[in-house]
Amino acid sequence: MGHAPNTRPEGAFEDWTIPQQWSAYTPSEHAMWDHLFARQAEMLKGRVSPTFLAGLDVLRLSKPGIPDFEELSERLQKLTGWSVVAVPGLVPDDVFFDHLANRRFVAGNFIRTPEQVDYLQEPDIFHDVFGHVPLLANPVFADYMQAYGEGGLRSLKYGSLDKLARLYWYTVEFGLIREAGDLRLYGAGIVSSHGESIFALDDPSPNRISFDLKRVMRTKYKIDDYQQTYFVIDSFEDLLRQTLETDFAPLYAELETAPDLTTDTVLADDRVLTLGTQAYAQSRKTS
Ligand code: PHE
Numbered sequence: 001m002g003h004a005p006n007t008r009p010e011g012a013f014e015d016w017t018i019p020q021q022w023s024a025y026t027p028s029e030h031a032m033w034d035h036l037f038a039r040q041a042e043m044l045k046g047r048v049s050p051t052f053l054a055g056l057d058v059l060r061l062s063k064p065g066i067p068d069f070e071e072l073s074e075r076l077q078k079l080t081g082w083s084v085v086a087v088p089g090l091v092p093d094d095v096f097f098d099h100l101a102n103r104r105f106v107a108g109n110f111i112r113t114p115e116q117v118d119y120l121q122e123p124d125i126f127h128d129v130f131g132h133v134p135l136l137a138n139p140v141f142a143d144y145m146q147a148y149g150e151g152g153l154r155s156l157k158y159g160s161l162d163k164l165a166r167l168y169w170y171t172v173e174f175g176l177i178r179e180a181g182d183l184r185l186y187g188a189g190i191v192s193s194h195g196e197s198i199f200a201l202d203d204p205s206p207n208r209i210s211f212d213l214k215r216v217m218r219t220k221y222k223i224d225d226y227q228q229t230y231f232v233i234d235s236f237e238d239l240l241r242q243t244l245e246t247d248f249a250p251l252y253a254e255l256e257t258a259p260d261l262t263t264d265t266v267l268a269d270d271r272v273l274t275l276g277t278q279a280y281a282q283s284r285k286t287s
């Protein structure tokens, strides 16, 4: 979301989509996908929500090579009515939300280079497709993403996108879920990152706090390092219900005057599951 140029790149359609050009991927690009896929699929067993693994499975994402969006969209369409469309990179907020509201997930069509295996600035096809698409095969999460798109368009009218973006960040990108008593990963930014898949679940450094809608929308986030706080939902149903049942307009008005919270804040009324040591964040400051 955000930070996109305001002029549409040459060759992009009016909705900013481009052809994926699947046949143009080189063997080494396909090999990069296979490498990343094998590494994450193995590590995520027992760490990620079973809903994510079910999505990988029904969408046949383990098939070797970079997925072809046409084939992927065909499967997804049948399951939840979503499709995946290619874009050249980040797109303007209103364009992004409009796609989501219409059940189209926008994905970069490029893949990281060998130098970028562990870190890259812009989301590539591995983050976008491996990270985000499996949960779109789940009807509840599929509804949440559409509702988020509609809510996004609405937030622009109130000038409150910065608050709503935090909800996306702490759920869709960096969310944790408690399932059968265990913490599991589901956020795309975590599951597509080797390092953060371990850190978010096992490291003593970050806080893990029960999800609270208003609290999350007050909390700033860091885009260039592991999170200092993760928010934990009880279920996808609960996340969807809470966001659908809440009219965000009064919340936005209220948050206008409430101070933002730093990424490591713990409040007296937070339901804290793990109080982090913040050792990792400290080490990053002094090094
Ligand atoms: N209910 C929200 C609103 O009033 C819309 C929304 C739904 C936002 C789901 C995010 C997720 O704007």
Ligand code: FE
Pocket (backbone or CB within 6 Å): 123, 127, 128, 131, 132, 173, 188, 189
């Ligand atoms: Fe993402």
